[in-house]
Amino acid sequence: xxxxxxxxxxxxxxxxxxxxxxxxxxxxxxxxxxxxxxxxxxxxxxxxxxxxxxxxxxxxxxxxxxxxxxxxxxxxxxxxxxxxxxxxxxxxxxxxxxxxxxxxxxxxxxxxxxxxxxxxx
Numbered sequence: 001x002x003x004x005x006x007x008x009x010x011x012x013x014x015x016x017x018x019x020x021x022x023x024x025x026x027x028x029x030x031x032x033x034x035x036x037x038x039x040x041x042x043x044x045x046x047x048x049x050x051x052x053x054x055x056x057x058x059x060x061x062x063x064x065x066x067x068x069x070x071x072x073x074x075x076x077x078x079x080x081x082x083x084x085x086x087x088x089x090x091x092x093x094x095x096x097x098x099x100x101x102x103x104x105x106x107x108x109x110x111x112x113x114x115x116x117x118x119x120x121x
Contacts, residue, residue, distance in 0.1 A: 003073050003118040004062035010076065010111050014055030017104070021048025032100035073119030080112035 020028040025044040026036050034040055058076070065072045087105040090096035 001114075001118070003069055003115075006073070006111070006114045006118055007058050007062050007076070010080075010115075011055045011059035013107055013111070014051045014058060018048045018051030018053075018055055021045060021051060023048075028100060031098050033097040070119045073115045077112050077115035077119060080108050080115060083108040084112060 021044050025041045025048070029040060029044050030036055061072050061076075062069060084105055087096065087101055087108060091101050091105065
Protein backbone atom coordinates (compact mmCIF):
# COMPACT_ATOMS: atom_id res chain seq x y z
CA UNK A 1 0.00 0.00 0.00
CA UNK A 2 1.23 3.51 -0.76
CA UNK A 3 0.01 7.06 -0.24
CA UNK A 4 -1.43 7.39 -3.76
CA UNK A 5 -3.58 4.29 -3.16
CA UNK A 6 -4.79 5.69 0.17
CA UNK A 7 -5.91 8.84 -1.66
CA UNK A 8 -7.83 6.71 -4.19
CA UNK A 9 -9.52 4.68 -1.43
CA UNK A 10 -10.39 7.87 0.45
CA UNK A 11 -11.81 9.28 -2.76
CA UNK A 12 -14.05 6.24 -3.17
CA UNK A 13 -15.36 6.66 0.39
CA UNK A 14 -16.16 10.33 -0.24
CA UNK A 15 -17.86 9.42 -3.55
CA UNK A 16 -20.02 6.78 -1.86
CA UNK A 17 -21.00 9.11 0.99
CA UNK A 18 -21.70 11.92 -1.47
CA UNK A 19 -23.88 9.81 -3.73
CA UNK A 20 -25.79 8.37 -0.77
CA UNK A 21 -26.37 11.86 0.62
CA UNK A 22 -27.56 13.21 -2.72
CA UNK A 23 -29.76 10.35 -3.92
CA UNK A 24 -30.72 8.46 -0.74
CA UNK A 25 -30.70 11.37 1.70
CA UNK A 26 -33.53 10.25 3.97
CA UNK A 27 -32.33 6.66 4.28
CA UNK A 28 -28.70 7.65 4.83
CA UNK A 29 -29.51 10.23 7.50
CA UNK A 30 -32.21 8.09 9.18
CA UNK A 31 -29.53 5.41 9.67
CA UNK A 32 -27.61 8.05 11.65
CA UNK A 33 -30.70 8.70 13.82
CA UNK A 34 -31.49 12.12 12.34
CA UNK A 35 -35.06 13.38 12.38
CA UNK A 36 -35.83 13.86 8.70
CA UNK A 37 -37.30 17.19 7.69
CA UNK A 38 -37.26 18.99 4.34
CA UNK A 39 -34.49 21.24 5.71
CA UNK A 40 -32.37 18.23 6.73
CA UNK A 41 -32.81 16.73 3.26
CA UNK A 42 -31.69 20.00 1.68
CA UNK A 43 -28.60 20.34 3.87
CA UNK A 44 -27.81 16.63 3.43
CA UNK A 45 -27.82 17.02 -0.34
CA UNK A 46 -25.57 20.08 -0.11
CA UNK A 47 -23.15 18.08 2.03
CA UNK A 48 -23.38 15.31 -0.56
CA UNK A 49 -22.11 17.68 -3.23
CA UNK A 50 -19.34 18.77 -0.84
CA UNK A 51 -18.38 15.12 -0.26
CA UNK A 52 -18.30 14.49 -4.02
CA UNK A 53 -16.11 17.56 -4.43
CA UNK A 54 -13.66 16.33 -1.78
CA UNK A 55 -13.70 12.94 -3.50
CA UNK A 56 -12.72 14.52 -6.81
CA UNK A 57 -9.91 16.47 -5.14
CA UNK A 58 -8.69 13.36 -3.31
CA UNK A 59 -8.76 11.34 -6.53
CA UNK A 60 -6.68 13.92 -8.41
CA UNK A 61 -4.27 14.82 -5.58
CA UNK A 62 -1.67 12.11 -6.31
CA UNK A 63 -1.41 13.31 -9.92
CA UNK A 64 -1.35 17.01 -9.08
CA UNK A 65 0.79 17.03 -5.94
CA UNK A 66 3.92 15.58 -7.51
CA UNK A 67 6.78 15.55 -5.03
CA UNK A 68 4.57 17.26 -2.41
CA UNK A 69 2.26 14.27 -1.96
CA UNK A 70 3.40 13.63 1.62
CA UNK A 71 2.49 17.19 2.60
CA UNK A 72 -0.98 16.70 1.13
CA UNK A 73 -1.22 13.41 3.02
CA UNK A 74 -0.54 15.26 6.28
CA UNK A 75 -3.34 17.72 5.47
CA UNK A 76 -5.74 14.86 4.71
CA UNK A 77 -4.74 13.20 7.98
CA UNK A 78 -5.78 16.35 9.85
CA UNK A 79 -9.03 16.61 7.86
CA UNK A 80 -9.88 12.97 8.56
CA UNK A 81 -9.12 13.44 12.25
CA UNK A 82 -11.42 16.50 12.33
CA UNK A 83 -14.20 14.25 11.02
CA UNK A 84 -13.42 11.76 13.82
CA UNK A 85 -13.72 14.54 16.41
CA UNK A 86 -16.98 15.91 14.97
CA UNK A 87 -18.67 12.54 14.48
CA UNK A 88 -17.44 11.41 17.91
CA UNK A 89 -18.90 14.53 19.47
CA UNK A 90 -22.24 13.88 17.76
CA UNK A 91 -22.24 10.27 18.95
CA UNK A 92 -21.26 11.32 22.49
CA UNK A 93 -24.03 13.94 22.70
CA UNK A 94 -26.62 11.61 21.17
CA UNK A 95 -27.11 13.73 18.05
CA UNK A 96 -26.08 10.81 15.83
CA UNK A 97 -25.89 7.05 16.18
CA UNK A 98 -26.38 3.89 14.21
CA UNK A 99 -24.53 2.38 11.27
CA UNK A 100 -23.96 5.63 9.37
CA UNK A 101 -22.28 7.38 12.30
CA UNK A 102 -20.33 4.34 13.46
CA UNK A 103 -19.19 3.42 9.96
CA UNK A 104 -18.09 6.95 9.15
CA UNK A 105 -16.20 7.44 12.40
CA UNK A 106 -14.38 4.14 11.86
CA UNK A 107 -13.52 4.95 8.24
CA UNK A 108 -12.40 8.47 9.15
CA UNK A 109 -10.18 7.15 11.93
CA UNK A 110 -8.60 4.55 9.65
CA UNK A 111 -8.02 7.19 6.97
CA UNK A 112 -6.47 9.58 9.49
CA UNK A 113 -4.07 6.90 10.71
CA UNK A 114 -3.15 5.70 7.21
CA UNK A 115 -2.59 9.23 5.87
CA UNK A 116 -0.46 10.00 8.94
CA UNK A 117 1.60 6.80 8.70
CA UNK A 118 2.28 7.09 4.98
CA UNK A 119 3.01 10.84 5.04
CA UNK A 120 5.72 10.88 7.64
CA UNK A 121 9.00 12.18 6.31
